[in-house]
Amino acid sequence: MPRRKRNRKKKVQGFVLPLPFMAGIVFASALALGYIRLGTDCDRLGQDLKALETANRNLSRRLLTEEYRWSRMNSAGNLEEALWKHGMVMGIPREDQIVRIVPGERAQGREDRVSEAPLLAQALRHE
Amino acid sequence: MNENAVQWRLTLAGVGLGLAMAGLCARLFVLHLGAPELWGGNGSNFAEEQPAVRGRIFDRNGQRNAMALDVAVKDVCADPFVVTSDDRASCLVSRLAPLLEMTEDAVAQRIFSRPGSRFAYVSRRVPEPVADRIAAESLPGVFFRDTILRRYPQGSSMGHVIGFVNYEGVGSAGVEQRMERFLRGAPGYLESSLNAKRQELVGRRAQHIPAVAGADVHLTLDQNIQHRIERILEDTVLRHRATAGLALVQRVRTGEILAMASWPFFDPNVFVESTPEQRRNRAIAFNYEPGSTFKPMVVAAALNEGLVTPETLIDCENGVWHYLNRPLRDVRPNGMLSVTEVVAKSSNIGTAKIGLRLGDRALYRYLRAFGFGERSGIDLPGEERGILHPVERWSRLDASRISIGQAVSVTPLQLLNAVCAIANDGILMRPHVVREIRGADGATLFEARPEALGQPIRAETARTIAHMMRLAVEEGGTGHRARLDDYETAGKTGTAQKVVDGVYSGTDYVASFVGFLPVENPEIGILVVVDEPRAEGYYGGLVAAPAFRAMAKETALYLDVLPTRYRLAQRP
Numbered sequence: 147m148p149r150r151k152r153n154r155k156k157k158v159q160g161f162v163l164p165l166p167f168m169a170g171i172v173f174a175s176a177l178a179l180g181y182i183r184l185g186t187d188c189d190r191l192g193q194d195l196k197a198l199e200t201a202n203r204n205l206s207r208r209l210l211t212e213e214y215r216w217s218r219m220n221s222a223g224n225l226e227e228a229l230w231k232h233g234m235v236m237g238i239p240r241e242d243q244i245v246r247i248v249p250g251e252r253a254q255g256r257e258d259r260v261s262e263a264p265l266l267a268q269a270l271r272h273e
Numbered sequence: 274m275n276e277n278a279v280q281w282r283l284t285l286a287g288v289g290l291g292l293a294m295a296g297l298c299a300r301l302f303v304l305h306l307g308a309p310e311l312w313g314g315n316g317s318n319f320a321e322e323q324p325a326v327r328g329r330i331f332d333r334n335g336q337r338n339a340m341a342l343d344v345a346v347k348d349v350c351a352d353p354f355v356v357t358s359d360d361r362a363s364c365l366v367s368r369l370a371p372l373l374e375m376t377e378d379a380v381a382q383r384i385f386s387r388p389g390s391r392f393a394y395v396s397r398r399v400p401e402p403v404a405d406r407i408a409a410e411s412l413p414g415v416f417f418r419d420t421i422l423r424r425y426p427q428g429s430s431m432g433h434v435i436g437f438v439n440y441e442g443v444g445s446a447g448v449e450q451r452m453e454r455f456l457r458g459a460p461g462y463l464e465s466s467l468n469a470k471r472q473e474l475v476g477r478r479a480q481h482i483p484a485v486a487g488a489d490v491h492l493t494l495d496q497n498i499q500h501r502i503e504r505i506l507e508d509t510v511l512r513h514r515a516t517a518g519l520a521l522v523q524r525v526r527t528g529e530i531l532a533m534a535s536w537p538f539f540d541p542n543v544f545v546e547s548t549p550e551q552r553r554n555r556a557i558a559f560n561y562e563p564g565s566t567f568k569p570m571v572v573a574a575a576l577n578e579g580l581v582t583p584e585t586l587i588d589c590e591n592g593v594w595h596y597l598n599r600p601l602r603d604v605r606p607n608g609m610l611s612v613t614e615v616v617a618k619s620s621n622i623g624t625a626k627i628g629l630r631l632g633d634r635a636l637y638r639y640l641r642a643f644g645f646g647e648r649s650g651i652d653l654p655g656e657e658r659g660i661l662h663p664v665e666r667w668s669r670l671d672a673s674r675i676s677i678g679q680a681v682s683v684t685p686l687q688l689l690n691a692v693c694a695i696a697n698d699g700i701l702m703r704p705h706v707v708r709e710i711r712g713a714d715g716a717t718l719f720e721a722r723p724e725a726l727g728q729p730i731r732a733e734t735a736r737t738i739a740h741m742m743r744l745a746v747e748e749g750g751t752g753h754r755a756r757l758d759d760y761e762t763a764g765k766t767g768t769a770q771k772v773v774d775g776v777y778s779g780t781d782y783v784a785s786f787v788g789f790l791p792v793e794n795p796e797i798g799i800l801v802v803v804d805e806p807r808a809e810g811y812y813g814g815l816v817a818a819p820a821f822r823a824m825a826k827e828t829a830l831y832l833d834v835l836p837t838r839y840r841l842a843q844r845p
Contacts, residue, residue, distance in 0.1 A: 178293035192475030207345030217339040217426035222500035238830040241759045
């Protein structure tokens, strides 16, 4: 059987990088790049977190200021003063300005209400 | 494998390795040599305590009416070194002064008072809008420090109840002091690193415990009732040129305080500008001889013991009675009066005789049962206990004098609470001003419930004495000026001579009126005390009763207490 001749043109001249070694280097590089990527992401998230914390703090401070302003505005004294500036005075309605519906009147029948009438009249006379 | 493939593989490995090494070097540089060097500074670790926002104080209507809360403010600071190295230093002062409402000299004094220093306060506790306007000017060397300031939006209203915090942010009076442990919250803690720009490197945060805001305190007091009570009290005090005055409104059935006013008022926002006397909450820290307002409790004790009935006749000696060779006088001479009339006409002689029938020990026992001589336990600091000496220290004369409200000192709160016990079928309630405490997360930490302290008299005795007190407000009674058109009111006037240098003064009086309404189903009790009225009379019936009437009318209408005629109509 004739000996198979090697193609001299295909023979690699000089240093050859073995495939397993090459794979190891690529894997290590990928790990290193992954680490860098994660580190960068952590830094960015930290910055985002800080920015959000700052925004939250600023909003909380603004909320405090606005709460204070609102409380000052709607205080009884301030409302009274504001009305006074416009020539108005607000008071609690007098008893004769109030229409009262006697509790239970609607639930009871007409006859019951008729029977209550003398009692009410008596009470008013008593007054 | 041909040469091209090898070449390609080598290139790929070289690029991969180069990238990885470059990245790792960069990371190493940031981590160990660090970015701060890049910016020309040194990184530093720091640890700081983060202050908690103090809890708010609301009135009984909750979130709508804040009585005390924290406000974000800023300290305006300057770096004198930077300011002086800038050619525009004088320009800076002239731009800063009007924004801070200060003179240019004052601003310059603050910045340049310590040459060589890198820090100076220009103005402290500046409102944020003002600080924002200054920041917009971008003044060189001017910077800000965030801080928190306790503010009281209602000003002087309810000031004695709310109290205030000192410069360290610690509650030093009123509810602020008593509820300090709930209000102060828990400070946070941060341990981390800074870059050269003094910015925190969040990635290097070692420890972070967030601050927990303080709990919110909800009071039983109502801002609107308080406001009206304060206005009426101030009018009364000024009209009668009195030195001081106070008013209390209490819910009869629960012991809740709805209003607590003490004149002169003080503004907790500027508490340093007030005197200790102005800051004294007279409603709980004013010991005074109650005079005739004390009589209902003495008569109630005798009725409860069965020693007298409303119809029992008492000889009132035509105005002057000598007991143990010491004269006792009535304002108007009376002959034989029933016990009911003794109360209605406020006879000193009649009440002293009832007190003597009761005897020292029984009288003392009843007065203690009504809460005199001891603190009521209200949730406010600085409550006095009044003076009711042990019976062993009483002289033979004392029972006759204590019965008419002399030789005994009470606080206004004790007196109102005792009268409210009469209104509440004889049950003495613990007065309180805190209704509820809620944590920052909304959880209820404390909820006040009505607490009975005891029952000094039976319910029927209480109703009998309430009826007698109602007659005192009718025409012919000493307190007829307290009468209301729509509500049946019960009450008692008091005009007590003040003790000056150990003797009763002929010119200094304490005028008071205590009462409740409506008589048939009492809902609110009110006490008005005016100290040393000097114009338009000094009698309780003249000075305090009209104020009581105005307060009772407004409070009853505001709370929508059903008028008496409707109650009568609803009776089965």
